[in-house]
Amino acid sequence: MLSASVAxxxxxxxxxxxxxxRRLDEDRLGCFNHAFEAGDEITEATYTMARGVGARVAEGQYFTRLPRADLADTGDWAQHEPQREGGPQAHSCISCHSSPLANGAGPLAMNVAIDPLHSGEPGQFLERNTLHLFGLGAVQRIAEEMTQELKAQEALVAEQACAKQEPVTLALTAKGISFGDLTATPDAQGESCTGQIDYEQLYGVADDLIIRAFGWKGTHITLRSFARGAAHNEMGMQAVELVGDADGDHDGVTGELSIGDLTAVTLYMAALERPTSKLELADLGLTELTDDERARIERGEARLAEAACTSCHVPSLELEKAVFSEPSAVPGFAEEELPSGADARALGLDPDRPLWFDLTKDQPNNRITLASGEEVLLGAFAPSGEQGATVTWYSDFRRHDMGPALADPVDAYGMGASVWPTRSLAGVGSTGPWLHHGHATTLREAILAHGGEAEASKAVFAAMPEEQQAELIAFxxxxxxxxxDPEEEDH
Ligand code: HEC
Ligand code: HEC
Incomplete structure (x- = not known):
């Protein structure tokens, strides 16, 4: 599938x-395009050991597909800084993110086994199927705006409790989605009252009210931190911002990825084209659908709502400000101190001077000229409102308990082994196999594996006549x- 030019x-x-x-000051768009190109090269490149790929697993061994907490001698797998979750098992990002095209999801054979708790027990390893990387800038922006909305309500309820000098309960929402209740109780009188907050009735988000949209488990806040972790865990490429000038993985190489490398990779993933649909492509004359096929897909969309799949897989959310910035301008999403301990601003990561692009028009890929001569920005998100965009992502960005059949073997992150943020359905027709472990070989199997909070919805699907189920799946x-893009066509 990967062409020689890629390999x-x-x-x-x-x-x-x-x-x-420096380029940013001269030409904002030129700088963004340059960073995008550089990110493309980095994610495609097959790194060599001289450039730092790999990590000392044990004497003379630099790659492993299995986590090796049993190897704990000086400098070995279990001794790396920061602690590894798995790998390293690959020389390039796109050796896993490869299907059905570069930056896509991954086949079952490229699944990753991780052991975040260093149990050393194969029965406790977590299995993860590779996620696709398309349209992710809008995902971080939705998470940023929802987080801001939730934090503003937290401040408000505390203020109200202090003003009234009695407990106040507020129903939390972000982008119209309910996140349960917060109750604030006055903890003092007058100026010194800050309000004691009770987080017991929260729903779908951690107590810090930060929406973590990245990773199957929702373990990461930003694209940058995910990419930094992926480079370290999957490839043994330790970024300067992770370890400074230390050789945390004992492979004899330091400075494996620069600050600029991570900025480029982050902008690249943020600005990759968004997933699309056959209906949209047919409307533009870019694919053909018979009237029958079109009607079935449209009926399938209605079935998705009938089975209440859309209570979690919310079709679209509105972004108020469709600009992606790196670093982010939102508190909690921009790092003041990097994991290495270095000051982010001193190294050029300044929230007041970010690299940025417009999610409704700057994406370099999928700019298509139709037969009519009209240019369509198929890679960009549809503008809405003054400065916003509609993000069709089929997720509510909340966490749900999906029941024992979808549980990890251990609760490695303290949020519940069977708790997962609603997985987006954007692009789902191109990303099989499905589910966090990639064990579903068909969409039907993926749906029937739903349990827990999705049990009732699954039951509606299961009770549908076969034809209606087929319509939903066609959607x-x-x-x-x-x-x-011509260059990528042969993937
Ligand atoms: C060994 C296979 C492998 C390699 C190599 C790899 N990834 Fe991944 N990637 C995965 C898997 C598996 C997941 C899902 C992980 C999870 O959810 O915990 C993932 C998820 C991601 C995500 C999260 C996407 C989302 O929607 O939440 C990003 C971002 C990402 N990878 C970026 C990268 C970058 C950048 C590189 C190269 C530096 C890279 N990956 C290399 C396997 C790989
Ligand atoms: C309670 C929330 C919830 C409801 C309701 C729900 N889902 Fe899901 N869905 C999820 C979560 C969470 C995942 C990820 C689970 C995992 O990977 O373990 C998921 C995963 C999926 C996947 C696999 C996505 C992938 O990339 O592998 C499909 C397909 C899917 N859901 C379709 C549906 C359909 C169809 C319905 C209605 C019959 C439905 N879901 C109802 C929360 C929900």
């Missing part, structure tokens, strides 16, 4: 963050990932 892609020179900043199969 032997040259390893790019490190990107200089300060050079990016899901219509949610596809397509790349129209």
């Amino acid at each position: 032997f892609a040259e390893i790019p020179q490190p990107v200089d963050q300060m050079e990016l900043m 899901l199969e219509n949610l596809v990932i397509e790349n129209f």
Whole structure:
């Protein structure tokens, strides 16, 4: 599937963050496009050990598909800083993110086993199927805006309790989605009252009210931190912002990814084209659907709502400000101190001077000229309101208990082994196999594996006549990932 030009892609020179900043001052869009290109090269490159790929698993061994907490001698797998979750098992990002095209999801054979608790017990390893990387800038922005909305309500309820000098309960919502209740109780009188908050009745989000949209389990707040972790765990490429000038994985190489490299990779993933649908492509004359096929897909969309799948897989959410910034301007999403301990601003990661792009028009990929001569920005999100965008993502960005059949073997992150944020259905027609472990070989199996909070919804689906189930699945199969850029066509 990967062409020779990809397999032997040259390893790019490190990107200089300060050079990016100089370009930013001269030409914002040119700088963004340059960073996007650099991110493309980094995610495609097959890194060599001389450039730091791999990590000392044990004497003479630098790669492993199985977590090796049993190897704990000086410098071995279990001794790396920061602690590994798994790997390293790959030389490039796209060796896993490969199906059905570069930056896509991954086949079952490329599943990753992780052991975050260093149990050393295969029965406690967590299994993860590779996620696709398309349209992720809008995902971080939705999480940022929802977090801001929740935090503002937290401040408000505390203020009200102090003003009234009695307990106040507020029903929390973000983008119209309910997150349960917060109750504040006055903890003092006058100026010194800050309000004691009770988080017991929260729903679908951690007590810090931060929406964590990345990873199957919702373990990461930003694309940057996910990419930094992926480079370390999957490839043994330790970024400078992770370890400074230390050799935390004992492979004899330091400075494996620069600050600018991570900025480029982050912007690249944030600005990759959004997933699309066969209906949308047919409307533009880019694919053909018979009237029958179209009617079935449309009926399938109605079935998704009938089975209340859309109570979690909320079709679309409105972004108020459709600009992705790196670093983020939102507190909690921008790091003041990097994991290495370095001051982010001093290294050029300044929330007041971010690299940024417009999610409704700047994406370089899937800019299509139709037969009519009209240019369509199929990679961009549809503008809405003054400065916003509609993000069709089929998720409520909340966590749900999906029942024992979808539980990890252990609760490695303290949020419940069977608790998962609603997985997006955007692109789901192109990303099989499905579910966090990739064990569902068909969409039907993925749906029938739902339990817990989705039990009732699953039961409605299961009770539908076969034809209606097929319509619902035809709708899901219509949610596809397509790349129209000539260079990528052979993937
Ligand atoms: C060994 C296979 C493998 C390699 C190599 C790999 N990934 Fe991944 N990637 C995965 C898996 C598996 C997941 C899902 C992980 C999870 O949810 O815990 C994932 C998830 C992601 C996500 C989260 C997407 C989302 O919607 O939440 C991002 C971002 C990502 N990878 C970026 C990268 C980057 C950048 C690189 C290269 C530096 C990379 N990955 C290399 C397997 C891989
Ligand atoms: C209570 C919330 C909830 C409801 C209701 C729900 N889902 Fe899901 N769905 C999820 C979560 C969470 C996941 C990820 C589970 C996992 O991977 O373990 C998921 C995963 C999926 C997947 C696999 C996605 C992938 O990329 O692998 C499909 C397909 C899907 N759901 C379809 C449906 C359909 C169809 C319905 C209605 C019959 C439905 N869901 C109802 C929460 C829900």
